[in-house]
Amino acid sequence: MTTNKVDFSAVRWGSVEWTNLCTLYLRACESRLAQPVLGDHAAAEAVDRIDYDFKRMHRASQPWANQFLVGLRAKQLDDWTNPFLTRHPDAVVLHLGCGLDTRAFRVRRPETVDWFDVDQPGVVELRRKLYDDGPGYRMIGSSVTDAGWLDEVPTGRPTLIVAEGLLMYLDERDVRELLQRLTDRFEHGEIDFDTIAPIGPKLSRLFSNGMVKWGISDMSAVERWIPRLRLIDRVPAYANYRTIPLAPQRLLLGFFNATLAGRYDVLNQFRF
Ligand SMILES: C[S@@+](CC[C@H](N)C(=O)[O-])C[C@H]1O[C@@H](n2cnc3c(N)ncnc32)[C@H](O)[C@@H]1O
Known part of the structure; x- marks a missing residue:
């Protein structure tokens, strides 16, 4: 680093x-x-090394509540990642749409695991200012919808694919092609990703320039597209709100979880 x-x-x-x-x-x-x-803590170390107007960012990002929206989602994905790595210390991990996330440094990653953080070239260029490639860890700057980057990834080993906050920004056709390409290429493993409800793209057309393109609630559709994929778990992003240490935020996210908002952002774990 x-x-x-x-x-x-x-x-x-x-x-x-x-x-x-x-x-x-x-x-x-x-x-x-x-x-x-x-x-x-890896995120805190990274932020400490960055020169930026974090006071302004603090005002805009409202950590008061938003830190738990981000934290709960990441924690569930880490909680699926760690047992996979324990069961498969020879695993290959593809972390798609990684952004500046420190999952590779946060989870219990055996030295024998090969971990690939993948994002668009501009994002990976920024990421490289913070982190270095090293043994068992590499960054790839490419759109996940391009096929070429997969040639850089070894096959024939248990493969974990994690995509947090990514697939909703792709067209449904691109999501299908990506899942097909991944499951054709790797023999067995898991794919863990979050999805948002079908109303997401409609709301996004009204409020955020249509950035959100793919929404889904019936995950059996994914199993029909890719018959090798089996849904093994599905957890609303705020389901573990009880672990929040601060009472007002716990109440707020508990309310989100109990209402339709709880079914808006959901985490899915597939095996193949
Ligand atoms: C909302 S951010 C989430 C980043 C990170 N997973 C996190 O939780 O902090 C979405 C990320 O997906 C990336 N992304 C969007 N479309 C992509 C594509 N076609 N190929 C690769 N990355 C993509 C963006 O560049 C961005 O870094």
């Missing part, structure tokens, strides 16, 4: 890179609580 101070002042407000910095910042804030849910 790079230890020098790194200048992120060129990150444009509201850009994809800014969004990634925002979620990194929220995870860093959460890790500084006395009893964090996620405890992403």
Whole structure:
């Protein structure tokens, strides 16, 4: 990991890179609580090394509640990742749409695992200012919808694919093609990703320039597209709100979880 101070002042407000910095910042804030849910200390170390106007970001990102929205989702995906790596110390991991996330440094990753963090070239360029490739860890700058980057990844080993906050930004056709390509290429493993409800793209057309493109609630459709995929778990993103250490936020996310909002953002674990 790079230890020098790194200048992120060129990150444009509201850009994809800014969004990634925002979620990194929220995870860093959460890790500084006395009893964090996620405890992403690698995020805190990364934020400490970044030169940026974090006061302004703090005002915009509202860590008060948002740190737990981000933290609970990441924690569930980590809780699926860790047992996979324990069961398969020879695993290959593809972390798609990684942004600036520190999952590779946060989970219990045996030295024998090969981990690939994949995101768009511009995001990976920024990421490289913070982290270095090393034994068992590599970054790939490519769209996941391009086929070529997969040639850089070894096959014939148990494969874990994690995509957090990614697939809803792809067209359904691209999601299908990606899942097909991944399951054709790798013999067996798991694919864990979050999805948002079908109303997501409609709301996004009204409020966020149609950024959100794919929404789904019936995951049996995914099993029909790719018969090798079997849904083994499905957990609303805020289902573990009881682990939140602060009472007002626990109540708020408990309310979200009990209402339709609880079914808006859901985490899915598939085996193949
Ligand atoms: C909402 S961010 C989530 C980042 C990270 N997973 C996190 O939780 O902090 C979505 C990420 O998906 C990436 N992304 C979107 N479309 C992509 C594509 N076609 N190929 C690779 N990455 C993509 C974006 O660049 C961005 O880094």
